[in-house]
Amino acid sequence: MSSGPRPPAIERLLADFTAGRPAALARAISIVENHRPGFDAVLAALHGRTGHARRIGLTGPPGAGKSTLTTQLTHAYRAQGLTVGVIAVDPTSPFTGGALLGDRIRMEAVALDPGVYIRSLATRGALGGLSAATREIADVLDAFGFDRVIVETVGVGQSELDVARTVDTCVVVLVPESGDSIQTLKAGLMEIADVFVINKADRPGADRLRTEVQLMLKLRVRAAAVTPPGRDAAAGRTRIGAGGSAGVGASGGAAQGASARAHALDAAARRGPVDGDDGAGHWIPPVVTAVASEGRGVADVLGALDRHAAYLSASGQLADRRRARLRERVADVVDQKLRARLWGNAGTAAWLESRLGGMESGLATPFDVADELLARSGALLTGRGHDLDR
Ligand SMILES: Nc1nc2c(ncn2[C@@H]2O[C@H](COP(=O)(O)OP(=O)(O)OP(=O)(O)O)[C@@H](O)[C@H]2O)c(=O)[nH]1
Ligand SMILES: [Mg+2]
Numbered sequence: 576m577s578s579g580p581r582p583p584a585i586e587r588l589l590a591d592f593t594a595g596r597p598a599a600l601a602r603a604i605s606i607v608e609n610h611r612p613g614f615d616a617v618l619a620a621l622h623g624r625t626g627h628a629r630r631i632g633l634t635g636p637p638g639a640g641k642s643t644l645t646t647q648l649t650h651a652y653r654a655q656g657l658t659v660g661v662i663a664v665d666p667t668s669p670f671t672g673g674a675l676l677g678d679r680i681r682m683e684a685v686a687l688d689p690g691v692y693i694r695s696l697a698t699r700g701a702l703g704g705l706s707a708a709t710r711e712i713a714d715v716l717d718a719f720g721f722d723r724v725i726v727e728t729v730g731v732g733q734s735e736l737d738v739a740r741t742v743d744t745c746v747v748v749l750v751p752e753s754g755d756s757i758q759t760l761k762a763g764l765m766e767i768a769d770v771f772v773i774n775k776a777d778r779p780g781a782d783r784l785r786t787e788v789q790l791m792l793k794l795r796v797r798a799a800a801v802t803p804p805g806r807d808a809a810a811g812r813t814r815i816g817a818g819g820s821a822g823v824g825a826s827g828g829a830a831q832g833a834s835a836r837a838h839a840l841d842a843a844a845r846r847g848p849v850d851g852d853d854g855a856g857h858w859i860p861p862v863v864t865a866v867a868s869e870g871r872g873v874a875d876v877l878g879a880l881d882r883h884a885a886y887l888s889a890s891g892q893l894a895d896r897r898r899a900r901l902r903e904r905v906a907d908v909v910d911q912k913l914r915a916r917l918w919g920n921a922g923t924a925a926w927l928e929s930r931l932g933g934m935e936s937g938l939a940t941p942f943d944v945a946d947e948l949l950a951r952s953g954a955l956l957t958g959r960g961h962d963l964d965r
Contacts, residue, residue, distance in 0.1 A: 585613040621718035628717035635748030640774040643867040658690040660716030664728040706737035707907035751780030776864040852886040
């Protein structure tokens with residue numbers, strides 16, 4: 576299919592895309608986002624061009640200042656001559672027009688810059704799942720040549736946490752008012768952070784929150800020192816295989832000597848809240864304070880992002896994360912194809928109808944019916960047939 580001849584329209588689109596035409600980028604994203612015919616051919620053609628962009632996720636509670644910080648980071652990257660693609664996974668985001676006028680005007684200033692491309696992604700209706708859609712659009716932006724791809728998502732639910740795991744570096748933005756105490760914050764949000772930003776530091780409580788986060792990190796480093804490596808604390812949805820772990824102290828994997836690792840982590844813990852690369856191959860998330868609305872602390876956030884990028888390369892984590900992403904890409908595509916082939920088939924629906932009576936009368940359970948359906952779906956699922964096996 577995607578390896579076969581491509582339709583002429585897709586060929587033209589790819590030629591325009593390669594020539595760097597913004598209209599082709601927008602069209603490619605639309606095709607991919609809506610899974611229109613040829614979307615898989617587009618993604619397959621672009622696959623070999625990905626790997627250039629640094630993918631940065633910004634997540635955190637609603638209103639924490641993620642869009643404001645995204646805008647500031649975008650300005651800063653542009654000032655360095657870098658191009659930036661933004662994916663805003665949030666229906667209420669200023670990017671989608673759901674916010675205050677001031678935010679919109681600020682965003683438009685970057686939106687007019689040809690070195691910036693902003694795309695919002697509705698949380699509902701994302702085909703094949705939100706994290707899959709985010710990965711796919713990030714791939715398109717990466718292939719187009721953007722130096723940085725920033726993904727903004729509200730860190731409230733599991734699907735948003737999954738989205739946050741599609742990036743190389745995950746920034747968790749917290750604000751003093753985001754909870755009385757760090758204990759109230761979702762554990763998942765804490766686990767995925769590579770960098771913490773305590774935003775709205777112009778408000779009371781920012782220093783206390785910063786201390787609390789640092790204390791929590793220190794406790795985690797201690798806990799990690801006595802926990803065998805290979806544990807993927809961040810695993811939420813199905814993680815494929817053993818690799819691809821994200822988060823504190825997960826860089827070693829089973830290959831690394833557990834005792835050496837425990838020793839290094841313990842030493843790190845005793846030194847106090849170590850920031851960044853601890854020199855023993857582990858990353859301790861820096862905690863940066865900022866007032867994004869005034870641009871304060873943005874340079875520190877950039878510095879933390881650069882340090883994390885350097886750590887990812889030096890430790891081999893970048894390759895690990897990208898391999899994890901490839902595993903999940905394959906799983907995404909398999910999920911999508913299975914669903915489309917099985918449930919998109921009229922025969923399946925009719926067959927299922929014919930089994931309802933048996934379940935109603937108690938002769939069969941949904942599990943029996945599901946097993947029977949799977950047993951009959953071989954030809955359909957592999958694309959060899961157009962109907963369930965008899
Ligand atoms: N006082 C103060 N206000 C800020 C700061 N950063 C952002 N804000 C304001 O906080 C409000 C929310 O900012 P956004 O950037 O839209 O926050 P967000 O996290 O993207 O919000 P959602 O996408 O709706 O979850 C806006 O009115 C910002 O101007 C800050 O450092 N201090
Ligand atoms: Mg926002």
